[in-house]
Amino acid sequence: MADSSVPVPIRGDGITKRFGQTVALDTVSLQVGGGEIFGLLGPNGAGKTTLIRIILDIIKPDAGRLEVFGRTFQPADRDRIGYLPEERGLYPRQPVAAVLEYMGALKGMSRADARAETARWLERLGLADVAARKVEQLSKGNQQKVQIAATLIARPDIVILDEPLSGLDPVSARLVIGVIRGCAAAGQTVLLSTHQMGMVESLCTRVLMIARGRVVLDGELRDIKRRFSSNAIRVQSTADYRACPHVERIEDPSTPDGFAAVYLRAPATGDEFLHWMVATGARVEHFERLSTPLEEIFVRVATEQAVEAT
Amino acid sequence: MNKALIIARWEFLATVTRRAYIFSVVAMPLLFGIIGAIPVLSTRSAASSAADMPMAIVDPAGLVDLELAGRLANERAQARPRAARPELVPARPDGLVKYGELAPALEALSVRRVAAVYELAPDYLASGTISVYTRSSGFFGQAFANQRQGQVIDAIRASLLQTQLSGDALARAYAPAARLERFTVDGAGHPSRDEDAGTLGPFAGSFIVLILLTMSIFFSAGFLQQGTVEDRQNRVMEILLSSVTAEQLLIGKLLGLGAAGLLQVGLYVVLVIVPGSTVLSFFQVPLGGVMVSLVYFALGYTLFACLMAGFGMIGRTQQETAQLSALWTLAAVSPMWFIMAITAAPNGLMARALSFFPLTSPVTMIIRLSVGSVPPMDLLISVVVLIVAIYFALIGAARIFRAATLMYGKRPNLPELIRWLRAA
Numbered sequence: 001m002a003d004s005s006v007p008v009p010i011r012g013d014g015i016t017k018r019f020g021q022t023v024a025l026d027t028v029s030l031q032v033g034g035g036e037i038f039g040l041l042g043p044n045g046a047g048k049t050t051l052i053r054i055i056l057d058i059i060k061p062d063a064g065r066l067e068v069f070g071r072t073f074q075p076a077d078r079d080r081i082g083y084l085p086e087e088r089g090l091y092p093r094q095p096v097a098a099v100l101e102y103m104g105a106l107k108g109m110s111r112a113d114a115r116a117e118t119a120r121w122l123e124r125l126g127l128a129d130v131a132a133r134k135v136e137q138l139s140k141g142n143q144q145k146v147q148i149a150a151t152l153i154a155r156p157d158i159v160i161l162d163e164p165l166s167g168l169d170p171v172s173a174r175l176v177i178g179v180i181r182g183c184a185a186a187g188q189t190v191l192l193s194t195h196q197m198g199m200v201e202s203l204c205t206r207v208l209m210i211a212r213g214r215v216v217l218d219g220e221l222r223d224i225k226r227r228f229s230s231n232a233i234r235v236q237s238t239a240d241y242r243a244c245p246h247v248e249r250i251e252d253p254s255t256p257d258g259f260a261a262v263y264l265r266a267p268a269t270g271d272e273f274l275h276w277m278v279a280t281g282a283r284v285e286h287f288e289r290l291s292t293p294l295e296e297i298f299v300r301v302a303t304e305q306a307v308e309a310t
Numbered sequence: 311m312n313k314a315l316i317i318a319r320w321e322f323l324a325t326v327t328r329r330a331y332i333f334s335v336v337a338m339p340l341l342f343g344i345i346g347a348i349p350v351l352s353t354r355s356a357a358s359s360a361a362d363m364p365m366a367i368v369d370p371a372g373l374v375d376l377e378l379a380g381r382l383a384n385e386r387a388q389a390r391p392r393a394a395r396p397e398l399v400p401a402r403p404d405g406l407v408k409y410g411e412l413a414p415a416l417e418a419l420s421v422r423r424v425a426a427v428y429e430l431a432p433d434y435l436a437s438g439t440i441s442v443y444t445r446s447s448g449f450f451g452q453a454f455a456n457q458r459q460g461q462v463i464d465a466i467r468a469s470l471l472q473t474q475l476s477g478d479a480l481a482r483a484y485a486p487a488a489r490l491e492r493f494t495v496d497g498a499g500h501p502s503r504d505e506d507a508g509t510l511g512p513f514a515g516s517f518i519v520l521i522l523l524t525m526s527i528f529f530s531a532g533f534l535q536q537g538t539v540e541d542r543q544n545r546v547m548e549i550l551l552s553s554v555t556a557e558q559l560l561i562g563k564l565l566g567l568g569a570a571g572l573l574q575v576g577l578y579v580v581l582v583i584v585p586g587s588t589v590l591s592f593f594q595v596p597l598g599g600v601m602v603s604l605v606y607f608a609l610g611y612t613l614f615a616c617l618m619a620g621f622g623m624i625g626r627t628q629q630e631t632a633q634l635s636a637l638w639t640l641a642a643v644s645p646m647w648f649i650m651a652i653t654a655a656p657n658g659l660m661a662r663a664l665s666f667f668p669l670t671s672p673v674t675m676i677i678r679l680s681v682g683s684v685p686p687m688d689l690l691i692s693v694v695v696l697i698v699a700i701y702f703a704l705i706g707a708a709r710i711f712r713a714a715t716l717m718y719g720k721r722p723n724l725p726e727l728i729r730w731l732r733a734a
Contacts, residue, residue, distance in 0.1 A: 020726075056552045058712060075555060083552040089545035094324060105316045106553040150549070 007070025009034055009158050009189040010055060015064035017050055024050040026213040027064065032191055032206075034157075037184045039200040039207035039221070040193040043302045047213040048193050049086070052160055055191070056083055068158065079108040082156035086163045086193075088147050092136035096127065096146055099135060100153055107154035114153070121149035125175065140167040148176060152183065159183050162193045177203065197295040209298070211305035221294070228297045232290040233262045233270055239282030246273050261290060313554045317562025318569070325533055325570040335577050363422065364407045365458060366415040367465070368429040376406050378472055379465030385481065405458075406465055419443055428462045524673055528639065529574055531615040533567040538622035539631050542714070547623075556708040564615050571611070602689070603676045609696040610672025613703055614638055620707035623714035641669040645677060653681045657688070665692045668699035 010032040017025040025047045032038040042048045053059045054066055057073040068077050091099050097118050104114030122128045125145045130138060135146065144167045152159065164180065165173045180203060183190050192204060200207060200221070207224065209217035217224055236258045241247050246268035251261040264273055270289055277284055325331055367374055383405075407424060409415035415427040422445075431439035442459070471483050541547045550559055617638045625631030645652065645664050652661045656678045664674040671692045678684050 053548075058548070058551050078553050078555075081552065083549065085545065085548050087545040087548070089547070089549045091324070091546060092544060093328075102316070102320050103549070103553070106313060106550070 006034060008032070008067070009069060010038075010191065011067045011070075012051075012055075013065045015051070015054060015061045015066055017047075017054065017059070017061050023213050025054075025061070025210075028210065028213070028215055029064075030208050030215075030218070032158075032189055034189055035184050035187045036205060037180065037190040037192055037203045039204035040191055040210070041195075041197075041200065041207055041217070041298060042210040046210040048210060049162070051210070052083070052162065052191070052193065055158075055160065056081060079154065080157045082107075082151040082154065082159045084147055084151040084159075084161045084164055086166065088143055090135045090143060090147060090150070093134055095132050096135055096138065097122065097131040100146065100150055103150040104153045107156070109154050117153045117155075118149075121153055124179070125149055141169055141172055144168055145172060145176070148179065152179070155186075156188065158189045158191065160191045160193075163196075164192070164194070165196060165199065197293065197298055201294050207294075209301060211302055212309055216301050216305060217297075224297065225291045225294065228292045228300070230290065230292055231264045231266065231268075231270075233264065233273060234286070234288040234290050235260055235262055235277075235284070236286035237277055237282045237284040239277045239280055239284075243280075244273065244276050246276060259286065312558075314558045314562040314565065317550075317554065317559060318565035321537060321563050321566030322569050325537070325567060326573060331533075331570065331574070335574050363425040364405050365462060366407050366409050366418060366424040366427040367462060368409045368412050368415050368427060370410065370432055371430065371434065373430065373434065373469055374406075374408065374465055375469040375472065376408055376465065379406065379468050382468050382481065383461065383464065405461055416443060419445065426458065428459075430466075524643065524676070525575065528614070528642070529571040531571075531611060531618045533570055534563055534615045535618040535622040535631060535635060537563055537567055538619050538711075539625065542623060547711070547714075551712065556711040557704070560616070560619060560704060560708050560711060563619065564612060568611055568615065602684075603679050605693070606672045606675045606679075606696075609693065609700065610642070610676075613668060613672070613696060613700050614642055616700065616703035616707045620703070620710040623707075623710050638669070642673060645670050645674040649677060652677050656681045657685060662688060666695055668695050671696055 008031055010030065012028060012030045015025050015028045016023070028047070028051060030038075030051075040048050040051070050059070054061050055068065057078070066073065069080070094102075097115075100118040100121065101111070101114040104117055105111065109117065118131075119128070122131050125148065127142060127145055127149070130142065135143060138146065144164075148161075148164060151161070159180075161180070164176055168176060177199065180190055180192070190203075192200065194200060204221055206219060207217065207221050208215060235241075241250050241260065241262050246264050248263045248265040250263070262273070264270070270287075274284070274287060367376075407418075409418075409427075412427070412429050415424065415429070418424045419427050425444070427443040429441040429443070431437055431441070434440070440462075467483075468480070471480055475483055538547075541550070554562075618635050621634045621638070622631050625634050648660060648664065651658070652664070652674060655661060661674060661678055664670040665678065665688055675684070675689075675692050678688075
């Protein structure tokens with residue numbers, strides 16, 4: 001249970017923002033706790049970036065309330081929030097180390113601290129040998145790593161990452177995922193906006209999905225996946241599943257390894273199916289509840305919203 | 311350190327280390343300096359070497375009295391006002407040599423013992439014919455030749471007049487305006503002596519300051535605009551606004567890029583004006599007026615930099631932004647169209663009206679200060695008007711900064727722009 005004496009890093013309540021006739025955000029509420037990696041999901045144009053800009057106080061909401069660190073945004077809070085935008089934003093003609101030191105200084109670091117942290121982050125991200133090079137001379141992936149270092153250099157309490165793995169190869173991506181996990185382990189709050197659902201499943205405990213400015217999914221990732229579960233079982237046994245009254249359909253019944261995906265007829269449960277197999281004397285080698293991939297949930301919800309809108 | 315100062319330092323260093331900046335600061339004035347210095351130095355060199363040589367007068371009729379001509383030339387030189395523009399080649403009493411025949415005079419010319427030969431025709435009194443013989447001295451030697459020709463003509467005039475006049479009458483006929491005194495009448499009808507009368511110096515000096523300050527306003531504001539467009543194109547703006555307020559960002563850029571512009575003008579002064587001071591020594595720059603002009607430079611730069619920075623966020627490209635900003639440039643330099651009216655009546659209705667309108671105030675006030683004293687109330691009103699205008703320009707530019715961060719690749723229309731400006 002969360003400690004109520006510790007202010008919630010990000011809390012939004014009924015946030016609404018319009019641009020002319022377009023409703024970018026419609027009564028969106030969210031709460032992100034300390035040390036949490038929180039997934040902010042949604043199709044393109046859903047309103048994710050608008051929500052991030054409101055959290056950063058770059059733009060103001062038309063209605064609703066947004067609090068960071070338990071109060072309305074204060075100018076000094078900028079020093080405690082690191083932001084990695086989806087679009088890379090660096091000074092292409094300046095040396096890498098100089099850019100990082102400048103970004104650190106803008107977050108309130110002393111020159112000495114900024115220099116020391118620059119060296120540490122360049123070392124950690126494998127960029128120590130390019131410190132003196134101009135940003136434009138780096139590969140796209142290395143520029144992304146510099147951008148990540150610029151976001152994290154001041155050890156912000158809130159880290160907002162918009163597509164952090166953009167342009168990274170698998171090795172660098174794994175390195176950055178480790179960095180994100182390290183942030184959360186150190187108590188930093190991470191708000192992760194990405195379309196890479198595998199990354200969300202491996203990192204996030206809670207997610208919020210926005211579509212057309214409205215919240216369409218919100219909560220524990222485990223609960224969401226359970227809610228969208230298809231009541232399917234991956235099973236390997238000697239049983240004849242077609243004979244079971246609980247089975248609706250079977251996929252891949254004749255794979256060489258004997259595995260099959262069995263879809264149960266509601267309201268039958270997996271336990272009832274397992275009992276039936278045991279009762280028929282079948283030998284059960286493998287029994288696994290199949291969960292719906294987050295990507296499928298995302299596509300299903302986004303499609304439903306699009307259909308609803310038309 | 312204050313975040314605005316951190317931004318200022320970064321912007322200053324990023325700008326002054328750019329190749330384009332270094333080229334414009336060092337190469338351009340050097341180029342113009344060399345182009346300007348070569349003809350001046352070569353002319354002075356040619357004139358100086360020729361000035362050491364006398365000129366020959368071939369005077370078969372014996373009309374010219376060289377002793378009298380030399381004495382009168384000396385008197386006129388001593389009566390000349392100190393502040394007057396120096397002559398390229400000062401007249402010398404011993405600058406003329408008389409020859410009885412043309413041939414030896416031409417021989418002296420060919421071996422560079424004389425600079426030129428003036429042959430008076432035998433019927434000179436009736437016809438006025440003088441034949442002039444010189445060596446080729448090129449285009450820039452023309453001014454020198456014309457000036458020395460005046461010495462010959464003065465000598466002939468004095469020699470002819472002495473048969474009709476003498477004493478002071480002769481001296482006045484030789485130099486009718488040897489001591490010219492000028493007075494300026496103020497608004498109350500009180501005349502005061504103009505010590506610099508008859509010279510170009512004071513106004514020219516102030517005019518140079520005017521041009522320099524006007525140039526520096528647009529250099530600096532241009533840097534700021536270029537910087538904001540680049541930040542927007544590089545997508546840096548959104549990151550910066552997650553670390554600092556729009557006001558801090560704008561003020562930091564104003565300070566840093568303003569300093570870069572000032573440095574550029576300062577280096578122009580050092581690289582061009584100081585070495586050229588021997589040529590420009592006769593320009594008298596009124597320091598008091600320059601100091602007040604610097605205040606208008608600072609206010610003018612801040613105002614136009616805010617306006618141009620705001621417009622820098624609206625255009626999609628550098629070119630489009632420059633086109634949009636032409637509006638401000640035209641407004642700022644528009645007092646130049648009325649420069650004759652302003653200088654003729656520096657405290658007149660038009661000059662005062664332009665001084666109290668923020669967009670025309672800086673340049674108008676610098677012009678007014680360059681030609682005379684300005685009433686303290688006018689100074690006060692124009693400064694207040696500019697400070698108020700700067701306040702609103704700063705607020706507007708900061709709002710545009712914040713709002714334009716949302717828009718990449720799309721130029722806002724007028725209703726959107728108004729909505730941004732009215733946004734909290």
